[in-house]
Amino acid sequence: MRGYIVRRLLATIPVVTVVAIFVFLLLRLSGGDPAAVIAGDSATTQQVQEIRLKLGLERPIGEQFVIWVGRILRGDFGESYFFKKTVAELIRDRLEPTLALAVCTLLLAVAMAVPLGVVAAVRRGTWIDRTVMGFSVLGFSVPVFVIGYALIYLFAIELGWLPVQGYQRLAEGFWGFLERLILPSVTLAVIYVALIARITRASVLEVLGADHVRTARAKGLGAASVLLRHVLRNAAVPIVTVIGLGVALLIGGVVVTESVFGIPGLGRLTVDAVLARDYPTIQAVVLLFSVVYVMINLVVDLTYTLLDPRIRY
Amino acid sequence: MGGAILAVIFVIGLAAPLLGTRDPAQIDPISRNKRPGAVRILTGADGRQTSTTYWMGTDSLGRDIYSRVLYGARVSMLVGISVALISMAAGLVIGLLAGYLRWFDGFVMRIMDGLMAVPAILLAITLVSLSAAGLRAVIIAIVIPEVPRVVRLVRSVVLSIREEPYVEAATALGARTVPLIVRHVLPNALAPLIVQATYVCASAIVIEAILSFLGVGIPPQTPTWGNIMAEGRALFRVFPHNILFPSIFLAATVLAVNIMGDGLRDGLDPRLRNRL
Numbered sequence: 001m002r003g004y005i006v007r008r009l010l011a012t013i014p015v016v017t018v019v020a021i022f023v024f025l026l027l028r029l030s031g032g033d034p035a036a037v038i039a040g041d042s043a044t045t046q047q048v049q050e051i052r053l054k055l056g057l058e059r060p061i062g063e064q065f066v067i068w069v070g071r072i073l074r075g076d077f078g079e080s081y082f083f084k085k086t087v088a089e090l091i092r093d094r095l096e097p098t099l100a101l102a103v104c105t106l107l108l109a110v111a112m113a114v115p116l117g118v119v120a121a122v123r124r125g126t127w128i129d130r131t132v133m134g135f136s137v138l139g140f141s142v143p144v145f146v147i148g149y150a151l152i153y154l155f156a157i158e159l160g161w162l163p164v165q166g167y168q169r170l171a172e173g174f175w176g177f178l179e180r181l182i183l184p185s186v187t188l189a190v191i192y193v194a195l196i197a198r199i200t201r202a203s204v205l206e207v208l209g210a211d212h213v214r215t216a217r218a219k220g221l222g223a224a225s226v227l228l229r230h231v232l233r234n235a236a237v238p239i240v241t242v243i244g245l246g247v248a249l250l251i252g253g254v255v256v257t258e259s260v261f262g263i264p265g266l267g268r269l270t271v272d273a274v275l276a277r278d279y280p281t282i283q284a285v286v287l288l289f290s291v292v293y294v295m296i297n298l299v300v301d302l303t304y305t306l307l308d309p310r311i312r313y
Numbered sequence: 314m315g316g317a318i319l320a321v322i323f324v325i326g327l328a329a330p331l332l333g334t335r336d337p338a339q340i341d342p343i344s345r346n347k348r349p350g351a352v353r354i355l356t357g358a359d360g361r362q363t364s365t366t367y368w369m370g371t372d373s374l375g376r377d378i379y380s381r382v383l384y385g386a387r388v389s390m391l392v393g394i395s396v397a398l399i400s401m402a403a404g405l406v407i408g409l410l411a412g413y414l415r416w417f418d419g420f421v422m423r424i425m426d427g428l429m430a431v432p433a434i435l436l437a438i439t440l441v442s443l444s445a446a447g448l449r450a451v452i453i454a455i456v457i458p459e460v461p462r463v464v465r466l467v468r469s470v471v472l473s474i475r476e477e478p479y480v481e482a483a484t485a486l487g488a489r490t491v492p493l494i495v496r497h498v499l500p501n502a503l504a505p506l507i508v509q510a511t512y513v514c515a516s517a518i519v520i521e522a523i524l525s526f527l528g529v530g531i532p533p534q535t536p537t538w539g540n541i542m543a544e545g546r547a548l549f550r551v552f553p554h555n556i557l558f559p560s561i562f563l564a565a566t567v568l569a570v571n572i573m574g575d576g577l578r579d580g581l582d583p584r585l586r587n588r589l
Contacts, residue, residue, distance in 0.1 A: 271527050
């Protein structure tokens with residue numbers, strides 16, 4: 001077990017390294033003098049020179065990479081000349097909305113998708129099954145911003161139940177915070193629900209046909225108990241896997257959803273940084289999101305042993 | 314059914330100039346923000362009257378949404394098809410090589426894993442930032458996140474096929490590597506590859522629309538569904554039609570491609586039916 005954890009941890013190193021090299025090269029691939037690119041259009045020659053010295057741009061590229069990694073590991077992501085702040089500060093400011101949106105979406109999606117998938121599997125071939133599966137295909141196909149605008153139009157403009165756009169920090173009141181999170185979370189949850197429900201259905205169907213389920217039924221266990229203790233537990237590994245992999249969709253969706261709903265989070269920051277060609281910020285955000293994604297999937301892999309005691313490494 | 318919807322949209326895109334459209338980029342300050350169905354009567358210098366009906370209304374620059382949506386189909390089709398073709402071709406070559414050459418495999422797959430660790434939309438947005446916005450940059454930016462998925466698929470097919478007895482037999486009979494790949498491995502990889510291509514096409518259309526919508530994609534004067542929606546964002550509360558019509562077309566197209574993909578998957582390889 002400990003050996004497995006160590007091996008799994010080691011396996012993330014090449015992945016993170018490749019991502020780091022890519023992110024590092026981003027600035028060099030952008031064309032032009034990196035120092036001038038970072039400083040932006042309105043910089044003086046002296047500022048450019050300072051940045052050049054700070055980044056060690058006169059040294060060989062391998063050495064530059066090592067310096068850069070060292071600074072990142074110390075939490076120094078450089079300075080955004082466009083936003084006139086350090087990138088670390090920028091990220092700290094924008095973290096709460098994105099985190100709130102992501103957690104809300106995740107909870108909502110799992111709470112909806114797993115029961116839907118189970119019901120579809122149990123009632124296989126009925127109209128319930130067909131509705132859930134139809135919704136799943138639809139959820140994959142309708143782009144997230146289309147869903148967002150449809151929901152805004154219906155619930156915020158026509159019915160007036162919820163605010164149209166914006167974000168309120170948790171510290172300024174829970175209800176205002178929650179009220180503004182409902183529509184974006186539902187929007188973002190749609191594609192995630194589609195994905196999880198589909199896998200849940202497939203994996204529950206597989207377990208339903210197994211011998212031990214028949215035995216459990218034969219010994220007179222109630223349907224609910226069979227489902228929870230014998231079916232869902234065995235179907236859990238693929239479901240948890242897809243929840244982890246789906247985080248990539250979630251991150252991509254955050255970028256779009258925050259723009260639709262005017263939420264000042266990391267997703268919006270990414271788009272603004274790209275529009276402004278603010279590379280230190282772009283680099284930091286890409287690196288951050290990718291590392292989070294890799295880490296979540298690492299945790300998912302490590303939970304397999306808890307979910308299924310038969311898995312031994 | 315997916316194929317039918319798709320054929321209709323394809324024809325609409327191709328025949329856009331014949332379907333009563335105007336110049337999709339023509340700005341008309343007098344007829345800004347017209348509601349769908351609005352009619353405008355122009356009296357010419359010679360006293361003759363011509364009437365224009367804006368079936369889907371106009372945007373805040375007075376451009377005809379109907380024309381823009383129809384022309385937008387062209388961009389979506391072009392992006393979807395070219396991304397699918399390019400990423401299949403690149404993925405096929407890299408995947409075959411990785412499946413066959415051990416030394417190449419380890420190196421390439423690490424890069425692919427790294428690329429897959431960056432969420433697709435984020436990677437595409439980042440890549441777009443590297444060059445001036447334009448159709449070519451957008452296509453490349455969408456292709457790169459898709460390639461690793463194709464490579465993995467092709468590689469897995471190669472790895473399973475090379476253990477098959479008939480491939481071993483061919484090798485034993487002295488078949489050389491390249492003809493072997495072409496004659497035995499390629500046909501096996503083709504069915505899942507075609508299915509994958511339709512899904513890549515669907516996701517390319519969505520990502521292009523997202524990039525344009527966020528303002529980092531194809532320049533705003535080009536009519537694309539994402540651009541029309543981006544333009545309509547500011548006045549969405551008052552004039553939702555700017556967003557409504559391109560949304561419908563976009564969603565219908567992607568749905569059609571996905572349904573076609575599911576159909577192909579079931580038709581080409583029954584074994585794949587229960588997998589994702």
